[in-house]
């Protein structure tokens with residue numbers, strides 16, 4: 001059954017080895033089999049799963065007994081610790097440029113949530129840090145993309161810089177920085193068009209913008225529902241742009257969000273924020289530990305450990 | 309049928325590249341299918357069945373194993389049906405209504421633009437209804453598509469009741485003597501109960517106004533989506549009785565393999581695939597090309 005939690009999956013195996021003094025290699029093999037399934041069902045990339053399982057095996061085989069935990073509990077503990085480690089600590093800080101404005105560039109596949117997140121970030125910067133951002137409409141391709149950002153600007157009562165759809169995104173970005181300086185905006189957030197990581201022309205356009213405006217942050221916006229392809233996407237964007245952080249969107253859904261782990265594994269950049277809804281207030285700091293539980297389907301790890 | 313036949317022969321060609329069908333082969337097959345998002349349960353069931361079949365029939369020759377593989381894959385997609393499952397259920401007389409549903413950002417509005425273009429080229433009179441009254445710029449986006457394709461867009465202002473827009477869309481389509489009304493709706497995640505109820509309400513309005521409508525309820529799935537697409541298909545089907553899938557964004561590197569499992573478990577066929585952002589980037593679904601695509605990487609080696 002798809003979407004069965006790791007906790008449920010491990011239940012049987014745990015029952016069997018309950019009370020054993022030592023975790024044998026065979027025990028670990030059986031358990032890691034279940035962990036592998038749980039991770040794959042959560043959309044963690046299969047290559048990442050492989051590496052991860054090997055690490056777990058190393059740590060779990062023949063480990064000494066802790067008084068308070070059964071072998072089964074220990075394996076779960078190891079898995080969760082490793083997963084949390086892999087995803088890094090909480091890092092929701094946004095860079096500050098030595099000389100304002102600080103420039104943030106939003107990039108990603110079509111429909112990932114860049115434009116919405118642009119609005120959310122602006123809102124967060126103003127509310128939490130009392131900043132005064134300028135939003136930049138650099139998507140000249142998607143029908144009504146500028147209109148969408150302007151509507152968000154209106155909702156936030158914040159200015160949106162636009163030169164229409166006839167000027168190149170590179171030029172739009174350049175002029176936006178000039179305007180931000182002139183009007184003393186301390187942040188500039190550039191909303192770019194969605195594009196495929198394999199579209200070399202459009203990827204080159206991003207490189208051009210980057211070289212021109214020298215952004216302090218490049219956020220890759222990724223849909224939390226993304227499947228196995230997340231590694232390819234994240235790898236390409238990172239190789240071509242050196243992203244500085246990831247925003248995971250649509251985490252208010254019921255996806256396990258294993259893409260988070262894949263992206264972290266291949267880019268080694270922090271996941272900084274999580275999109276939790278369509279409203280402009282629905283952006284949160286990313287919590288690695290919660291994400292680890294979610295990927296494993298371990299909403300209730302503690303009760304599992306008690307049961308084991 | 310013809311499609312079925314050519315489908316099996318394609319797969320045979322493919323498997324023929326592997327001289328030996330051993331554990332390595334099955335491991336490769338498993339990885340290829342999992343990395344295409346087919347889903348681990350479906351893949352493991354398939355591979356177990358294959359291995360069992362090989363044992364049962366005491367197959368030694370790898371060529372015979374290949375045949376079994378193609379049979380199984382064909383079965384997963386086609387089941388009892390024939391190839392007509394890909395056709396759109398559009399009648400020649402009277403107004404046809406197509407309702408578009410799906411989670412946020414998958415490509416609903418864009419697909420409506422592309423499908424309007426396609427239907428118009430087939431000589432049909434098409435009207436669009438801007439049923440997404442929620443997302444910033446959604447109405448304007450559909451209007452741009454309407455202009456691009458040259459079809460009328462019925463709209464209300466942002467924030468108004470989507471069911472009311474669709475109602476007006478139906479009246480307008482009737483009075484203009486349109487052949488097809490394509491209804492856009494706001495993206496919504498399937499675990500939002502209120503939003504799913506809102507969608508059921510929209511569908512009820514359509515049912516009430518035109519007997520036999522909606523003729524199609526198309527769920528748009530983003531090919532980049534992983535296993536969550538199954539949950540999307542289940543929940544949207546429960547609230548709107550989905551009749552077909554549009555698999556968008558297949559022009560990227562994602563394979564959208566989850567539609568195999570969806571077809572297998574929920575019996576919902578894929579009708580169209582989206583291959584880009586331009587008006588003619590919509591194609592009727594071709595299972596041969598699709599399954600071939602799943603294995604493309606295996607072939608390149």
Ligand SMILES: Nc1nc2c(ncn2[C@@H]2O[C@H](COP(=O)(O)OP(=O)(O)OP(=O)(O)O)[C@@H](O)[C@H]2O)c(=O)[nH]1
Pocket residue numbers: 108109110111112113114115116117139142145192193194195221249250251252253274275276277278282412413443495497
């Ligand atoms: N539920 C939910 N919806 C979101 C979230 N973030 C964005 N969305 C929705 O996802 C859809 C796409 O968002 P956009 O901001 O337009 O995405 P984009 O990346 O700018 O899209 P393109 O410019 O077309 O590439 C919209 O319907 C948004 O309302 C989120 O965190 N949760």
Ligand SMILES: Nc1nc2c(ncn2[C@@H]2O[C@H](COP(=O)(O)OP(=O)(O)OP(=O)(O)O)[C@@H](O)[C@H]2O)c(=O)[nH]1
Pocket residue numbers: 110111142194196410411412413414415416417418419440443446493494495496528556557558559560581582583584585589
């Ligand atoms: N590459 C590619 N992009 C696509 C395809 N279909 C849609 N898109 C892009 O995906 C993004 C989202 O498309 P929309 O049509 O706005 O999606 P939607 O489902 O209506 O989104 P919401 O109304 O916000 O839920 C846009 O940038 C589209 O241009 C496709 O087949 N291939």
Ligand SMILES: [Mg+2]
Pocket residue numbers: 114115116139142145191192193194
């Ligand atoms: Mg956008």
Ligand SMILES: [Mg+2]
Pocket residue numbers: 416417418440446492493494495
């Ligand atoms: Mg839309």
